[in-house]
Amino acid sequence: MRILLTGGGSGGSAAPVIAVADAIARRLPSAEFLYVITTTGPERAMVQAAGLHHATIRTGRLRRYASWRNFTDPALATAGLGQAVAVVRQFRPDVAFGAGGFATVPPLMAARLARVPVVVHQQDVQPGLANRMLAPFAVDCTVALEDTHRWPRWSDAPVVGNPVRAAMLQGTAERARQLFGLERGRPTVLITGGGTGALRLNQIAAEAAADLIEVCQIVHLTGVGKRVPGPTSAAYRQVEFLTDEMADALAVADVVVSRAGMSALAEIGARGKASILVPMPDSHQGLNAAAVARRGAALVLMEPRLTPGSLVEAVRSLLGDPNRRMALGTAAAALLPAAAADIVADRLLSFGLREPD
Numbered sequence: 001m002r003i004l005l006t007g008g009g010s011g012g013s014a015a016p017v018i019a020v021a022d023a024i025a026r027r028l029p030s031a032e033f034l035y036v037i038t039t040t041g042p043e044r045a046m047v048q049a050a051g052l053h054h055a056t057i058r059t060g061r062l063r064r065y066a067s068w069r070n071f072t073d074p075a076l077a078t079a080g081l082g083q084a085v086a087v088v089r090q091f092r093p094d095v096a097f098g099a100g101g102f103a104t105v106p107p108l109m110a111a112r113l114a115r116v117p118v119v120v121h122q123q124d125v126q127p128g129l130a131n132r133m134l135a136p137f138a139v140d141c142t143v144a145l146e147d148t149h150r151w152p153r154w155s156d157a158p159v160v161g162n163p164v165r166a167a168m169l170q171g172t173a174e175r176a177r178q179l180f181g182l183e184r185g186r187p188t189v190l191i192t193g194g195g196t197g198a199l200r201l202n203q204i205a206a207e208a209a210a211d212l213i214e215v216c217q218i219v220h221l222t223g224v225g226k227r228v229p230g231p232t233s234a235a236y237r238q239v240e241f242l243t244d245e246m247a248d249a250l251a252v253a254d255v256v257v258s259r260a261g262m263s264a265l266a267e268i269g270a271r272g273k274a275s276i277l278v279p280m281p282d283s284h285q286g287l288n289a290a291a292v293a294r295r296g297a298a299l300v301l302m303e304p305r306l307t308p309g310s311l312v313e314a315v316r317s318l319l320g321d322p323n324r325r326m327a328l329g330t331a332a333a334a335l336l337p338a339a340a341a342d343i344v345a346d347r348l349l350s351f352g353l354r355e356p357d
Contacts, residue, residue, distance in 0.1 A: 001028060001030070001031050001032070001094050001095075001349075002031075002032045002033075002034070002091060002092060002093045002094050003021070003024065003031055003032070003033050003034075003093060003094065003095055003096070003097065003348070004034055004036065004087075004088065004091060004093035004095070004096040004097070004107060004111055004116070005017050005018075005020075005021055005033055005034065005035040005036070005052070005096075005097055005098070006035065006036040006037075006096070006097075006098045006103060006104045006107040006108060007043065007098050007099050007100065007101050007103060007104050008036075008037050008038040008043040008101060008103035008104075012101075012123070012261040012262070012263040012264065013043065013099060013100055013101030013103065013104070013263075014043035014046050014047065014101075015046065015163075015164075015165060015263040015266075015267075016099040016121060016123060016162055016163035016164070016263060016266070016340075016341070016344075017035070017097060017098065017099050017163075018035075018046060018047065018050045018052070018165055019163035019164050019165040019166070019168075019340075019341040020097060020099075020121075020163050020341050020344045020345050020348060021033050021035075021050070021052060022050070022165055022166050022167075022341065023163070023166070023341040023342050023344070023345035024345045024348065024349060026166075027345060027346075027349065028349065032053075033052050033053060034052075034053050034054065034055060034087070034091045034093070035047045035052045035053065035054040035055075036054070036055050036056075036057055036084060036087060036103075036106075036107040037054050037055070037056055037057075037103070038056070038057065038058070038103045039056055039057070039058050043103075045241070045243055046243055049243040049244055050165075055087045055091075057083040057084050057087065057106060057107070058083065081105075081106040081109060081110060083106070084106040084107045084109070084110035085110040085113065085114075087107065087110070088107070088110045088111050088113075088114050088116065089114065093111060093116050094116070094117075095116065095117045095118075095119060095348055095349075095351050096108055096111035096112075096116050096117070096118045096119070097118075097119045097120075097121070097348055098118075098120055098121075098130075098134070099120070099121040099122075099123055099163070100120075100121070100122065100123055100124070100128050100130055100131050101128070101130055102129075102130050104120075104130050104131075104134065105130050105133060105134065108120070108134050108137070108138075109134070109137070112137045117139045117140075117351045118134065118137055118138045118139060119138060119139060119140045119141075119142075119344075119347065119348050119351055120134050120135060120138040120140070120141050120142075121141070121142045121143075121144075121160075121162075121163070121344055122141065122142070122143045122144065122148055122154060122157065123144050123162050123261075123262035123263065123266075124144070124148075124261070124262050124284045124285075124287070124288055125144075125145055125147045125148055125262075125284065125287040125288050125290075125291050126148070126151070126284045126287050127148065127151050127153075127154060128284065132153075135153045135154070136153070139351050140347055140348075140351055141153070141154065141157045142157055142158050142159075142160045142343075142344060142347065143157045143158070143159055143160070144159070144160070144161055144162040144262050144266070144336070144340070145159065145291050145335070146159045147287070147291045158347075160340050160343045160344055161266065161269075161335075161336050161337050161339070161340030161343070162262050162263065162265070162266035162336055162340050163266070163340045163341035163344055164266050164267055164270040164336075164338055164340065164341060165341070166341070167244050167247055168246065168247045168250065168267050168270060168271070169247070169270060169271070169338055170247055171246070171247025171248040171249070171250055171251035171252075171271075172248060172251050173248070173251045173252040175248045175251075176188075176219075176245075176248035176249055176251055176252035177252065179245060179248055180219050180237045180239075180249070180252075181234060181237065182217055182219075182237075182252060183217060183234075183235075186216065186217050186235075187215065187216040187217070187254045187255075187319050188216060188217050188218070188219065188252045188253050188254055189212065189216050189217070189218045189219075189253065189254065189255045189256075189257065189315055189319075190218075190219050190221070190249050190250065190252075190253035190255075190256045190257070190258075191205045191218060191219070191220045191221065191256075191257040191258075192220075192221040192256070192257070192258050192259070192264065193205075193221070193222065193223055193226070193258075193259055198223065198226070198259060198278075198280065199226055199228070200303060201259070201278055201303065201306075202220070202222050202223070202226055202227075202228045203228050204306055204307065204308055204311060205220060205257065205311065206220065206228045206229060206230035206231075206238075207308035208308040208309075208311040208312045208315070209230055209231050209236050210230075210231050210308075211308070211312045212312055212315055212316070213231055213233050213235040213236055215316060215319060216235070216254070216255075216315070216319060217234075217235040217236070217237075218235065218236045218237065219237050219239065219249050219252075219253070220236065220237065220238045220239070221239050221240075221241070221242060221246075221249070222238055222239070222240055223240060223241065224240050224241050225240070226240070227240060246267070250267060250268070250271045250273060251271065253273055254274070254318075254319060254325065255273075255274050255275070255276065255315055255318045255319060255325065256268050256273050256274070256275040256276070257275070257276045257278065257311070257315065258275055258276075258277055258278070259277070259278060259279065259280055259285060260277045260278070260279040260280070260285035260286070260288040260289040260292070260300075261285060261288070262288055265277075265288060265292060265298075265332075265336060266336045266340070268298075268332055268336075269297070269332035269333050269335055269336030269337070269338075270333070270336065270337070270338040271329075271333075272329040272330060272332060272333040273328075273329050273332065274298075274318055274324070274325035274326075274328040274329050274332075275298045275299070275328065275332065276298070276299045276300075276301060276311075276314050276315065276318070277289045277292065277293070277298045277299065277300045277301070278300075278301050278302070278303050278306060279300070279302070279303070280303070281302075281303050281304060286302075292332070292335065295331055295335050296327065296328065296331045297328060297331035297332040297334075297335045297336075298328060298332060299314060299318070299328070301314060
C-alpha cells in the first residue's frame with residue numbers, strides 16, 4: 001500500500017502527519033510512504049529525522065491578509081500543483097493524507113485529480129483556509145476538538161484528538177539532563193515559541209528568565225534564527241530547534257510555556273504536562289487556547305498584556321503548587337489523548353483499501 005503524505009510550512013503541520021505515518025507503519029510494515037515537502041519549510045528536518053522518503057515542490061502561501069506576495073504566490077502555487085501532479089503520477093498512491101497548512105493544497109488536489117482518496121485532519125479549532133478548500137474533495141475529515149463542529153462541513157466530523165508522534169512519548173528526563181546540562185532535583189521550565197519561533201515571546205521569556213533562574217532551570221526553544229539575549233547562567237539554555245530531542249525536553253519539564261498551536265498542545269497533553277499558553281495574537285491560536293482553558297487543561301496569558309513580570313508570576317505560582325500542576329496535566333491528557341494517531345491511522349487504512357470513486 002502506498003500512502004502520500006503532505007503538510008509543511010511549519011513544524012506544527014508536519015508533526016501529526018508523521019505521527020499517523022508511524023502508526024500505520026506499526027500496523028502495516030510493508031506500507032510505502034512519500035512525504036511531499038516545501039522547498040523552504042522547517043518540516044524537512046522532521047521528515048528526514050522520521051526516515052520518510054520525500055519529494056520537494058514549490059508552493060505559495062495562502063494568506064487572508066494584504067501582502068505584495070499575494071500577487072506572486074498564486075504563480076508558485078500553480079507551479080507547485082504541476083509538480084505535485086507529476087509526483088502523484090510517479091508514486092501512484094492508494095490514499096493521501098494531510099493535516100492542514102498551505103503546503104497541503106497542491107499535493108492533495110493532485111491526488112484527488114488522480115482519483116486517489118484524500119483524508120484530511122483538522123487540528124486547530126478554527127478550520128484553516130487550506131482545509132476549507134480541501135474538505136469538499138475529501139472522503140473523510142476528522143477534528144481534534146469538538147469545538148470545530150460549529151463550522152459548516154465539520155459539524156459531524158469525528159472528534160479524535162490530535163496525532164502525536166510515538167517518539168514524543170519515549171523521551172526521558174535523564175536524557176534531557178544530559179543533553180541540556182540540567183541539574184537533578186531542580187524544577188525545570190520548557191519555553192517554546194513553536195517551530196518557526198516567536199520573537200516577542202522569546203524576548204519576554206528571556207527577560208523573565210533573569211528572575212526565574214532563582215527558582216528553576218530553563219530550556220528555551222527559540223526557533224531557527226530567533227535567538228535573543230538572555231542570562232548567562234548554567235540554569236538557562238537556549239536552543240534553536242529540536243527534533244526527537246523535544247521528547248526529552250517535554251519529559252523533564254515541570255511547566256511548559258508555549259504557543260497554542262494544536263500540535264504543541266497535543267504533545268503537552270500526551271505527556272500530561274502543566275502549561276501556560278501564550279497564543280499568537282490575532283490568530284487561530286486564541287480559539288485553541290480558549291478551548292483548552294475552558295476545560296481546565298492550561299492557563300492562558302494573552303501576549304498584548306504579557307510582561308516579564310506577569311510571566312514570572314504565573315510560572316512561580318505553578319512551580320509552587322504541585323496539586324494545580326497535576327490537575328492541569330491530567331485535564332490536558334484527557335482532552336488530547338495519546339491514542340489519536342492510532343485512530344486516524346485505522347481510518348486512513350480503511351479508505352486506502354477501498355476502490356476510488
